[in-house]
Amino acid sequence: MVDLVGKDHAMTLQRSIIALIAPLALAACATAARPVPPPTLQITAYAAAPANGRVNSYLVTGRTKAMLVDAQLVRSETEKVIAMVRASGKELETIVVTHAHPDHFMGLAQLHAAFPSARIVARPEVVEALPEAFDRFVPLLEKFFPGDVADALVMPEVLSQPHLQLEGVDIEVLDFHEGESEYVSALVIPSMQAVLCSDMAYNHVHPWLNELRFDGVREHARALQELPGVQTVYPGHGGPMTKPQLQEYITYVDEFLQVAEGASDTKAIVDAMSAKHPDYEALAGLRFSASAFVQAREVEAQPAADSSTATP
Numbered sequence: 001m002v003d004l005v006g007k008d009h010a011m012t013l014q015r016s017i018i019a020l021i022a023p024l025a026l027a028a029c030a031t032a033a034r035p036v037p038p039p040t041l042q043i044t045a046y047a048a049a050p051a052n053g054r055v056n057s058y059l060v061t062g063r064t065k066a067m068l069v070d071a072q073l074v075r076s077e078t079e080k081v082i083a084m085v086r087a088s089g090k091e092l093e094t095i096v097v098t099h100a101h102p103d104h105f106m107g108l109a110q111l112h113a114a115f116p117s118a119r120i121v122a123r124p125e126v127v128e129a130l131p132e133a134f135d136r137f138v139p140l141l142e143k144f145f146p147g148d149v150a151d152a153l154v155m156p157e158v159l160s161q162p163h164l165q166l167e168g169v170d171i172e173v174l175d176f177h178e179g180e181s182e183y184v185s186a187l188v189i190p191s192m193q194a195v196l197c198s199d200m201a202y203n204h205v206h207p208w209l210n211e212l213r214f215d216g217v218r219e220h221a222r223a224l225q226e227l228p229g230v231q232t233v234y235p236g237h238g239g240p241m242t243k244p245q246l247q248e249y250i251t252y253v254d255e256f257l258q259v260a261e262g263a264s265d266t267k268a269i270v271d272a273m274s275a276k277h278p279d280y281e282a283l284a285g286l287r288f289s290a291s292a293f294v295q296a297r298e299v300e301a302q303p304a305a306d307s308s309t310a311t312p
C-alpha cells in the first residue's frame with residue numbers, strides 16, 4: 001500500500017517534470033531552427049597621412065567576417081591597413097576596388113600577399129582600366145615616393161552583378177561615369193543608411209580635379225545628396241559626411257573653376273584656393289588640379305595662336 005502510494009507519487013512527479021521540461025525543450029528547438037538575423041555591420045576607416053593623399057580604406061565588419069573597400073597608394077600605408085584588418089580579428093573575405101586611380105589600387109598585391117584567401121573584386125570598368133593605369137602611374141609615383149611603390153599588380157575578379165553581401169547583409173553597388181574618375185563604384189549599405197562613395201566626395205581634403213570633368217564631379221555629389229535612405233556618406237578622402245555637408249564640396253568645385261578661370265598661372269590658383277581653405281589637407285591634389293587646368297587652357301589656346309600667326 002505504502003509502495004503503491006509511493007509509486008503513484010513518483011509517477012506524478014515524473015509527469016510534472018516532463019510537463020515542465022517539454023516547453024523548454026520545444027523552445028530550445030524553435031530557437032535552433034530560427035534563422036540567425038543578419039548582423040549590424042560596422043565601418044572602420046584607415047586614413048593615410050596627408051603627404052600620402054589622406055586616402056581612406058574602409059573596413060566593413062560583421063560578426064566574424066570583413067570586407068575592405070579600397071587599397072592604398074604607397075606600401076607603408078598599405079602595411080597599416082593590413083594591421084587594421086588583423087587587429088579587427090575578422091576574416092577578410094572580400095576586397096573591393098572602387099576605381100582605377102592609384103591611391104585606391106596600388107596596395108592590392110600587398111593585401112593579396114597578406115590575405116591570400118580574400119576575393120579581390122571590381123566592376124568591369126575598373127578591371128579593364130587597371131593594367132594601363134598601373135603602368136602609367138608607377139614611374140610617376142616612384143619619383144614622389146621612392147622605394148614605397150608596389151612593383152606588381154594583382155588583378156581583381158570582375159564583379160559582374162552590382163551587388164555584394166557580407167554575412168547576408170546586402171550591399172548595393174552603384175555605377176557612376178565621367179566624374180572625378182572615368183568610372184567609380186559607390187557602395188550603398190541600406191541597413192546602415194550609409195554609402196561608401198569613394199572619390200565622388202572629398203571632405204576637407206583638396207580634391208583631384210585634374211581630369212577636368214567639373215560638371216560630372218558636381219553631378220555625382222548631387223546624386224549622393226539625392227540617394228534615398230542614406231544618412232552618412234563615407235568619402236574617399238576625409239571624414240564621414242552628412243548629405244548637407246556635400247554642398248561644401250560642390251561649392252569648392254565652383255570656387256576652383258571661378259579662381260582658375262581668372263588666374264594667370266598654377267601658383268595663383270594654388271595660392272587662392274589654399275587661402276580660401278586653409279584647413280584643407282593634401283595640397284598635392286590642388287597642385288595637380290591647378291596644373292592640369294592651366295595646361296589644358298594653354299593647349300586650347302594653341303590652335304588659335306597658330307591660326308592668327310598664319311593669317312596674312
Ligand SMILES: [Zn+2]
Binds near residue numbers: 055103104236
Ligand atoms: Zn582618391
